[in-house]
Amino acid sequence: MIKRIFLAAILLAAVFGGVIGFKLYKQAAVRAYLAEHGNPAVPLRATVSRADTWEQRLPAIGSLRARRGIEIRSEVNAVIRKLHVNSRDVVQAGDLLVELDDTIDRATLKSARVRLERAHSNFKRDSALFERSLLSEEQFEDSRAELQSAEALVEETQGIIDRKTIRAPFAGTVGIHSLNAGQYLEQGDEIVTLQALDSLYLDFSLPEKELERLRPGQRVVFRVPTHGDREFTGELRFIDVRVETTTRNVLVRALVDNADRALLPGMFASISVILDEASEVVTVPRQAVAFSLYGETVYLLEQEPAGEQRWFARRRAVTSGELRDGRIAVQGIPAGSILALDTQNRLLEGTPVVIVNPEVLAGAARSKPADAVIAGEQAD
Structure with a gap:
């Protein structure tokens, strides 16, 4: 019995020892292969940072409102005799809307x-x-x-x-209503809403410290969630004559042309006020910057010493700025730097790469394997 147990123990030790030995051999073989052949190169697209002159902007958020928009209410107690408009009808000043008995x-x-x-x-x-x-x-x-x-x-x-004869006080569009002939209205009840949509006001607030940079006539650009990346423009018209004591903000109002009726009162807007000032910035395509909890980074592409054709990725920390038309302003690299445009999730410090779009490098000098970065200028 003891002899059998002893033989079984020897057999189990031999099996486990063989498995462990095979794994150790496999790891050693992989290390030897990588030491001989190096890490495989990652194919990717490259881009070149460039110097741009950007007009300075003041960001803000606000909402749209009609230049002329009212809720028409009943001034008397009466029964509706006849409706002359439906929801979303366009009416002119003086048009008959509702007749009360x-x-x-x-x-x-x-x-x-x-x-x-x-x-x-x-x-x-x-x-x-x-x-x-x-x-x-x-x-x-x-x-x-x-x-x-x-x-x-x-x-x-x-x-x-x-x-008891309700007429439109100005040209506009009738809002949705639920009125019917024979319906009783009390004094103060809403009859219809009327909004003039051909032009709108864009109201937003800015800190009081920006007052000296604002003036009527400045251009305002904005986007609304409904229309995605479509950019609308307006003109700054009014700056309020007081500052809110609780927020230290000042109300600003821009006039927006809305001839195509693409915008509606009440829409939320992401706004930039275009200032008369301009600044020099270094910009790269948005996808060239990796964002994480530890900050923003890019991967510079550098070559080995003269005579070699291999490229390597070097991680660099940057500070990102404003995003415009797919390009983002960054601080931390000079214009003319050759960067990885994509596949950043597969890159590490020193990863060898293969540039699949070498045409973007035309006219750019190659960097040395130090902290010096490529000098030159080439758009993506």
Whole structure:
């Protein structure tokens, strides 16, 4: 029995020893191969950083609002007699929107006009009598008061009728509504909204320290989430005359042309105010910069000493700035640096690479394997 256990232990030790020995041999073989042949080169595209002159911008966020936009509400208690517009209809100033029932008011107006005619006749007769001293001054004044009261009643009744005929105060687009003929409206109830969409205001706030850099007439560019990367433009028109004490921001308003009706009031906007100043920046394509929790980096591509054709990736920390039209401003490398454009997730310090688009390097001098970087200029 003991002999069997001993033999089994020897057998298990031999099996495990063989497995461990094979793994150690495999690792040693891999190390030997890499030492002899080196790491495989990573194929990638390259780009060249360039010097650009960028106009300075002030970033902000804001929202759009109609230059003329109102909620039309009922001034009286009444029943809707007829609707003349539907949701999203475009109307002109003075167009009839809604008629409220005014049957009783028209009857009252008819009665008031009859009273006015009678009061006018009585006043004319009393005036002739008063001139001939056949009527006392008190009776004459009573006749005048009756005429004025009748005139006021006619004007008041006509005013009530006019308030029951709802017309557009300006040209615009009717908002969505849920009105129906026969529906009862109380005083103050919303009837329809009316927005003039041909031009809009863009309202946003900027810190008070930027006031000296702002002036009416400056160009404003912005994007809205609905239209993705499409860029809209406006003109700065108004700067508020006070600074908010709680935020120390000043309200700024730009005018935006919206002839194509692509924008709607209430849209959120990401804004840049174009200043008169400009600055020199080094820019690279956005995908050439790797972003991580540890900061932003790029990979410079450098060659071995003269006579060699191999390229190696060298990791460099940079500070990123503004992004415009697919290019991002960076600090930490000079213009003319040759960079890896993609496959950064496969690159490490010293990784050999193969540039698959060598045409972008035309006219750029090759760097030395030190901290010196390529001098030259070539757009991607």
